[in-house]
Amino acid sequence: MLSISKSVVSYNIPKKVLQIIIITPIIMTLCFLIFIINPATKSFGFWLVSENRPIEIFTFIFLIIGGLFGAYNSFKLRKYLESGPLIFYGIFSFFLIIVAMEEIAWGQWFFHFETPTEWAKMNRQGETTLHNLEIMGGHNEILRIIFGLGGIIGVVLRNHPKIKKIGAPKILASWFLIIVFMGFIDFMEGEGWIQISDNYVHEIRSTSELVELLIGISSFLYLFLNFRYLKQLIKTQ
Template sequence: MKQIIASTSSAIRSEKKNFRVSNKAVSVLLLTPMLGVLLFTLAWFSPITTKYVQWLVKENHPVEMLTFIFLMVGSILGAYLAYWIKSEKREAPIIGLFLFLFSFGLFVIAMEEISWGQQFLGFLTPDSLNLINEQNETNLHNIKGLQGNSEYFHLFFGLAGAIGVWLNLFILNKVRVPLILSTWFLTIVAVSAVDLYNDFVPFEPEVGYFLRRLSEVNEMMIGFTAFAYVLLLSRKFRKPAPPASLESKVANEKFSPYMNIPL
């Protein structure tokens, strides 16, 4: 047990250096998801705050909009990082390809979150999609067979991240999931597992409704985790160049081709 704790502490210290984050930032990242779910649960079942919390998780309200923003910003940042890696040629091409595909996935999920803009622009759902979409919206996640099964995706995302923290990805090891995001993935797994359990062994109706609303918070955590993952990789790969040493400056001046140009 001591060896595991020592190994974990060593890994976190290494990540703080690689990702250029402070001790305070690491503590916030590790504690926020668990405390967030706990506070949401307490606020939901408190008569004083329940109506405000329910408002937050309604469609097109803050939680859903934050989910979209996190996913979209993560997509843009990831695509730019993939382009930067390709242009600078500092990493293996497969690293850039992975980031591009990951960013494209974030973009698709972000647009699905707002039904590809339908919720804001108000355009009609195409007839072919309208026939198979359970909510008559322009998206894929509500078509027959997929609608109401988002917890499987949530669980997959959480497990992939939680396992990815420790998995040796060989050539992709440089994009391995940071340990400082592990509590986010574990919290996502826990919430998704309870939500999935409720599908097979239903709780009381009021608890079931709470879990459906908590699922919106879970999606926001997924969006933030994806964004934070890309942001940390960006800080890792795009480190500023170390300052030149005095010796190198002298050498550059000594052998500069412009030294003998007459004034």
């Protein structure tokens, strides 16, 4: 099995690329906020987050690629990983694929099939999705917050011997922090804990689509960087 040595193994990625990864979520968030707040670009901003528009499509692409990439590399490295990390990556990849399919309503908006009648009654949007079921209570932002907090914990415990093989790269900390922050704003606004002008309520709620894109990209980057890290470890042993 693969063991962690004391030597530092890099991702073998140029420093400038790593810096771009760190600042990308900040730039994306600021640009989107400007789009939806500025009257001149507001309609474009809302178009970006509409059904089957760029943000939703790119979210699906990063999630499905991340899921397949993770599943493939988990299988490829099965001889080198202990059962714990192997199971974790397998489950994580599986859920990425599930969430990716949820993002496109399991192909409903591409193939235009009808939602089963009984299922439509339980779904707040009348879709074939799970995350819009009434049982979820309309609090999908909680799932986004949990993802972000999980990422932050993974960053903090990255160097712990038992976590090192699945811990999150520190350069993804900015992604997780923004996901958690935006998720909490969305949650607190929905619960009425903070008062936001009626002129900006729709804008705040629309950021959930951006957060989902950040989750999709950061999930892919997490798997890409970690498997790159593990392969570097294999080469040194």
